[in-house]
Amino acid sequence: MPYVNIKITKDGATSEQKALLIEGVTSLLQNVLNKNRATTFVIIDEVETDNWGIAGEQVTKIRNRKK
Structure with missing residues (x-):
């Protein structure tokens, strides 16, 4: 019984993209x-x-600096 936990930042992955990851x-x-x-x-x-x-x-600070 495999259990896979994917952690991503909460910044725009669509439901369709998540479905593709799961599949x-x-x-x-x-x-x-x-x-x-x-x-x-x-x-x-x-x-x-x-x-x-x-x-x-924090990733927030890193990304804000790149804008």
């Missing part, structure tokens, strides 16, 4: 590891950019 990961596990689709769980967590840090800095 793609499920298919990958089925094709590579012969896992059963019916018992494969894929969870997508969206994290606010204030709560995601890279190199000691």
